[in-house]
Amino acid sequence: SQKIEQNSEALNIQEGKTATLTCNYTNYSPAYLQWYRQDPGRGPVFLLLIRENEKEKRKERLKVTFDTTLKQSLFHITASQPADSATYLCALIEGYQKVTFGTGTKLQVIP
Amino acid sequence: DVKVTQSSRYLVKRTGEKVFLECVQDMDHENMFWYRQDPGLGLRLIYFSYDVKMKEKGDIPEGYSVSREKKERFSLILESASTNQTSMYLCASSSRQGATNGKLFFGSGTQLSVL
Structure with missing residues (x-):
């Protein structure tokens, strides 16, 4: 099955800067890749999805890129705010319905 | 909005007990999932339907x-709970792939402690 790697170290950035999180996978390229946000003690919440034929997807201050050659997705939060502090998970679908997650990267936005 | 409800927020059980974790969704989703989440290991899929x-x-x-x-x-169902099953359990649902591209909706989780 797929192995999904996210930087396990926490990412600390200053408020107003752009946060960039990385997601790498090891096997075949999925048809699409998803990003979720998780706050402490809560279930993950879906943020964005990007398809293999899309290079980039935007939603408000969020931007996701998908490079099937590098087997990598980048997740950007521009003009970051303390309220963006959370753990961000990437996920992809294997087979028909099985969704596999990375371990997540904890983002801390410092005022 | 989709609601996925897990029956308990916190649960404490003894080793060897049979444990039931319940999950209900209200959006007529075909797919449902159970994950457990442990520090450093992320979300791991236990079963799906x-x-x-x-x-x-x-x-x-x-x-x-x-x-x-x-x-x-x-x-x-944990047939005979063991201490290594102490974890956060998360239920999720989704509609059939193709409708929403597998977007998952999660419950708030059940923190299970097995003593």
């Missing part, structure tokens, strides 16, 4: 079983 009475093993099914008698309800 793509239809009533259907189930598929995930990555870590050992020590668990599931039941899906009705479309809206998916139960996780």
